[in-house]
Amino acid sequence: MAKRRFTVSELAVLLGAETVDSELLIDGIGTLQSAAENQLSFLHSGRYQSQLQASQAGAVLVRPEHRDAVRSIALVVDDPYIAYARATALFCEQSESSVGGINPLSTISESAVLGDGVSVDAHAVIGDRVVIGSGVTLGANSVIGPDCIIGENTRIAANVTLYNKITVGANCVIHSGAVIGADGFGFANNHGEWLKIHQLGGVTLGDRVEVGANTTIDRGALDDTVIGCGVILDNQIQIAHNVTIGDNTAIAGCTAIAGSTHIGKNCTIAGACAITGHLTIADGTHVTAMSLISKSILQAGAYSSGTVMESHQQWKRNAVRFRHLDELFHRVKKLEQL
Amino acid sequence: MAKRRFTVSELAVLLGAETVDSELLIDGIGTLQSAAENQLSFLHSGRYQSQLQASQAGAVLVRPEHRDAVRSIALVVDDPYIAYARATALFCEQSESSVGGINPLSTISESAVLGDGVSVDAHAVIGDRVVIGSGVTLGANSVIGPDCIIGENTRIAANVTLYNKITVGANCVIHSGAVIGADGFGFANNHGEWLKIHQLGGVTLGDRVEVGANTTIDRGALDDTVIGCGVILDNQIQIAHNVTIGDNTAIAGCTAIAGSTHIGKNCTIAGACAITGHLTIADGTHVTAMSLISKSILQAGAYSSGTVMESHQQWKRNAVRFRHLDELFHRVKKLEQL
């Protein structure tokens, strides 16, 4: 596939940098250390300023104060990291398998309604009464169950599964292996056997949601599971039935959220965390990696649990002691009372 | 799809409630707070009794002692939660993509044997010598490897993978993205390189097993990995080779069980736990969220590990101290000996 190319002058306009007059062609992006002469780079943090000297990059996005340290062409912007993010969109080639139009090997229900410019790749399946907005791309071997609604320009990768009655907003990205709308884990214990509680709710995703590879979002028991606008979910996240997540919250990989928990807006939850069910997490809460959250968080802030790494030998001695920690507190109290 | 509707009188009969004479049509279920006048609700716990007053539900499943607190029609049962579970089956519409009969775009080996009333959706693949019981539904793009046996009325969703020689009982549910029978993680270290131990066993699932979305169950090394009857597995669970799980055990999302561990009957394992290999877990054991189980549990009871959430600043101070906990015990002992 032909690479996209821009002159440095064009990039300055496209990225909102100060005007530059250069016909140098740029066809990619690299780090300061790896970028070649026909590539763009960026100085994100003053920490990396020393790398400017040795960089081969043809042009570098920098803040005004670093303008003079650039050996090649400086592209001066207020926020180089935001400008870099915008530049990645310019150089991004279409990913996944070859799309464009409706592949004749896809299976689309006669009652489905597709907007303009929809791409459906080979062996994808679109169920009854599905409504797909214009500009949507659906990857190979993905399955969209009956009564789903997909908003405009949403991109669904290969091997994605949406069960029935799932609503996805506009401009979302759903990665391969994601499963949206499987049954929530609801069972009643009937004299020792588990009686299935069929899950009658659906799932609603807002606009601009990103769902990572192999992430699962279960349908609600009665009401919907709801993911707000601008929420970004990394890979292998588990979101149980009737969870709600507020706008612009970010969750990193392998975190699990149990049923009916409400997570606020603008939270950041690190990877490999577990959040138990029926909790409320305040807007603006930050949780560090591998934390167990088993109580509601009513006040924004940063929260953690667990212990930190040490040598296995040392850890074994300490971990055994943890089992007697309460006893130790009593012993110290006794000493204090002497 | 037309909603299912029942009169309240019909529901009383179907759910085993005391007889009621009402032609009011009910077409769904809601919580006490969300149910509309044409919906059924239920009072599961006395804690929610105050919601009865404000509920708009057309009928409410209650215990005898709450009969008089219902403003609309009381459906009196011994166990409202069990009755609610049964009601969800009445109102559940067929999920996933449109099924019914053998989709001509599916690929079925000539040596496979299918029972009566089997549904196979588009692009599903059924391998050589597979035997599928009557009433089974197989979702779009699912793959059933050679020599598998699927019991009656089992429902396999879209994008499921069964490798070869997998036996699934009757009335099971296997959700999308589940992978049953991939190779167990068996390798011999041969002078620093890993030599693959091919996994010659299979996987056997009992009747009424539920397998959540993206859950993986590996095939055994020599003997089978075995999941008992009535076991319910949530999403993204990892079950390694030669694990056995006893009847009616429930495991929540993202829990990982290492190889050759034997889990008893009627256990409940919460989400995000890790259970190491070659252990025995007694019948009736309960494990709380995000616990590490690295020793056998020989006596039923509730078990936990880890620490609880606190502010990140406070946690950092405590976590650093944990690394000196053994030393602290020695210091306290010394003080006690003064």
Add this chain to the structure above:
Amino acid sequence: MAKRRFTVSELAVLLGAETVDSELLIDGIGTLQSAAENQLSFLHSGRYQSQLQASQAGAVLVRPEHRDAVRSIALVVDDPYIAYARATALFCEQSESSVGGINPLSTISESAVLGDGVSVDAHAVIGDRVVIGSGVTLGANSVIGPDCIIGENTRIAANVTLYNKITVGANCVIHSGAVIGADGFGFANNHGEWLKIHQLGGVTLGDRVEVGANTTIDRGALDDTVIGCGVILDNQIQIAHNVTIGDNTAIAGCTAIAGSTHIGKNCTIAGACAITGHLTIADGTHVTAMSLISKSILQAGAYSSGTVMESHQQWKRNAVRFRHLDELFHRVKKLEQL
């Protein structure tokens, strides 16, 4: 499928054991406890020597010193476990759905180049300009995006997804549900909203890599994510963008590795661990189950974090005390100063 059979004499030659003269036919492998008279077994560790007496196995792989304890035929080798691993390859039947040749229901781009003896199963999709080495097998419903390169004899199971521009070495195994090359989790926070950083790098896997079921390996932001030769990855592992993993490292199920972390050669990382981003882990490092690694490890050794299991009642008392651990150290210090 007909079972493979060998005489004990043949097995001795094939497995490098001392010569044996026996026409006894062996058609499978079992543990000492389960093996039948027509099966091979092995004594891996002296701990199990007592099982030799009762074993029904027709032949047993043993070290020289256990030769005389075998009741049936001893196959004497230096390392019975390595010999057992080699024997599993002899008795392994072809797994997954029926392969052999190019299934006419697969979809292969005209610009793709396939080597000799490639098998492509039903509904698999191969994108533009893909290059596939000889002897590769591609399972049903798998999707290989444009510009991928797959090395010789690599085996890709059903329902695997490779995005575009992924390079896989020779003799790899990729299990079902694995997703390689989804976007790394890169976003810039733009006044509270998340601006996507398109991921322009790829993924490179060396030779002899095993990727477990539902494992995800993200593409790099600018440079590639790189998995070394001989690396073995269990199920449901998450490898973020720009991670590098050195040769012959083994990682067990459900472990998550955050972005730009570099893991050395010959490491073993147990299951359910979390390793945060931008770290360096030394060659030969071992990490125990469910550990959080949040700092670089510069010296080889074994590392751990967390606490060990105890009864829930006891744990609750200790976990509450952990929140006051730093305070306790101060109290003890005060006592010591009295």
